[in-house]
Amino acid sequence: MTAPLALTIGDPAGVGPELAAAAWALSDTEALTPFFVVGSARAVEEAAQRRGITVPICTVKTPDEVADCFAGALPVLDLGDLPYAPGEPDDAGASLALNALVTATGLVRSGAASALVTGPIAKSRLARVGFDHPGQTEFVAEACGIAAENAVMMLAGPSLRVVPITVHVSLRSVPDLLNAELIRNRAAITAAALVRDYGIAKPRLAVAGLNPHAGEDGRMGTEDAELVAPAVALLHEAGIDAFGPLPPDTMFHAEAREGYDVAICMYHDQALIPMKALDFDAGVNVTLGLPIIRTSPDHGTAFGIAGTGKARVGPTIAALRMAGECAARRALT
């Protein structure tokens, strides 16, 4: 039997605890792979009560106990007895979130869990308790012995997959950070992952330009001709079906999207704005290029609505489903 998925609680003051409970409540109808929460049993239990859903909890010491209780209760690997205080993040909650991330990553690395699904954390809150990575992506990469530049963030929804080449950096720094080698490497990692984990035999990569109109023959910037076009040429040399640089404003409409499997974008918001506009309620953030599977809902901690019952569970369900499907695919190979 496949090992269960490990779902971290995220920041316990955010929407993570209630969405973990809500996902379990729908796990039958959604046919989800069994999972367990790594975090605080008390926070999950109180979050479920506040949301008005009945979610019995079973605490587990190891993932191999999950199979026996998942059908009747949500398994939680309990790391701390924190009172549930939605919308009121503090250092104790951030420390729990970090502990959960470290613990769950270790369990997946060891094979005791089949994939890592991370609940949302606030990067600024984690930084206060010693987390010195830009995000969970880079943390998980380092834990797996993968250089951060070889761990690729992809956001995937029913309508669109996107990869930002540069991620959590200032917009001002983007042109200096981009180069043809970086674009080529990240795009090639993306293509390999689409074959291995998503069953797309010959992925089609649409590569966005950096500037308006992809530079308009140098009238609106030179990076498209000097960096992006050479990267596309390098991808062709590697036998990858890539095309571009494309004018970014016209590559995301419905008919254009039919022509590719993933959009390779030059910076965070070029990628995430179209994806979240189209698919916010079913969007998954997945890390490609790792020896383990790691997914996450596409949204953040949403402190402003935590505990109100307004947080929609779609992205968490989608992240659990994608993790389960990728794990099943890898188990076959």
Ligand SMILES: NC(=O)C1=CN([C@@H]2O[C@H](COP(=O)(O)OP(=O)(O)OC[C@H]3O[C@@H](n4cnc5c(N)ncnc54)[C@H](O)[C@@H]3O)[C@@H](O)[C@H]2O)C=CC1
């Ligand atoms: N995967 C992760 O761990 C991520 C973490 N973040 C972190 O989250 C924190 C807050 O970031 P924001 O930019 O405010 O993004 P956010 O995603 O937390 O919230 C943006 C807006 O979407 C709403 N929203 C978020 N999730 C929702 C859901 N499930 N159902 C309904 N509405 C939802 C919020 O109420 C808010 O109006 C930041 O500290 C950031 O670092 C942001 C994105 C991803």
Ligand SMILES: NCC(=O)COP(=O)(O)O
């Ligand atoms: N904008 C995506 C995001 O913030 C997720 O980052 P990570 O924590 O998954 O690296």
